[in-house]
Amino acid sequence: MLNIGIFGASGRMGRLLVQETKKHPDLCLSSVFVRRSLSPSLIQILPENTFVTNDLEQFLTHCALVIDFSLPQALASLLTALRKHPLPLVCGTTGLSAPVWGDLQELSQHAPVLHSSNMSLGMAVLLKIVSVIAKDLKHADIEIVETHHRYKKDAPSGTALTLGQACALARGWDFEKVRTTHRDTPRQEKEIGLASLRGGNVVGKHTVGFYLDGEYLEVEHVVSERDIFAKGALQVAKWLVLQPPGFYGVENLYH
Missing domain, CATH: 3.30.360.10 (Dihydrodipicolinate Reductase; domain 2)
Structure with missing residues (x-):
């Protein structure tokens, strides 16, 4: 069982990931990070035992792999926390600045990191x-x-x-x-x-x-359907957690 954490669960992709995770018996949605209070609609779809927090360090201690679909500024904060607690990271956030790219590369020296603008x-x-x-x-x-x-x-x-x-x-x-x-x-x-x-x-x-x-x-x-990105991200997560530290793209799944 792979314990995953979703960073940015309140967003459109975050909600799709929450729903899609339930269909995988080998995955457990162990934690989600939300910046504000939970919306009623998100509460309704979260599994009962999911740890919900707005504390990054607590979020990371409750999962073995992080999936991120957020915004560049939010990702920068996540990467700062991951310096202290390196974990495998599946990242679909785009529009990244050079410093954030550098932080992603730095994390990849300590944990497997996969970034893709399209997870299908x-x-x-x-x-x-x-x-x-x-x-x-x-x-x-x-x-x-x-x-x-x-x-x-x-x-x-x-x-x-x-x-x-x-x-x-x-x-x-x-x-x-x-x-x-x-x-x-x-x-x-x-x-x-x-x-x-x-x-x-x-x-x-x-x-x-x-x-x-x-x-x-x-x-x-x-x-034709947005949930294809969530399905792809979860397949990527299962593959990535078995890889050594390094920087990967979604195309590496077929090498």
Whole structure:
């Protein structure tokens, strides 16, 4: 039985994780961290013996692995506490600053850490696929289009950036030098374009296109239900707890 702690249980993803954990007999939701008092709706779905607290150190002492879907500032506080009590960490928070990235890397020296902007298992496979295509079709122009619901704040999405990074790495490019989200001149030879669409209640759609003269190849990943991210995060947790200290991505599950 793996005792997991959910950091940010009051959020949308946190609630989905609480619900999904109940379906896994080999998992126990041993603790949840909430910054404010519990809402009635969260109380209704929590297992009876779950430890609930707004004290980070107490939260960490009641679990063997932490799953985080919060905000960058909240994650920074969690990582500060994990310096004293290193635990395996599954992190899905995006929009991280350089200092927070550094803290994640530091924690990975003492415990296994997995960060991914998209916890779906299909995306784990897609990351491997686009790397192979980018390398083999070395003359193809690469364009990435992502579509999300009207309320999504960041653009391009973290997943689109991860896909772009995978393609750039496969070609030996510096992603920050070749990425572009705007064009007012003809396309450059070494360039990875990223476009963002927002509308309706689209959970997530990512298309990576490889364009040659006379032919092109597009690969696409679509998420139709948000709980797929919670399901993926729990599968990741079961895998991660068996790994040695290090920094991992969701694509490592299929190595």
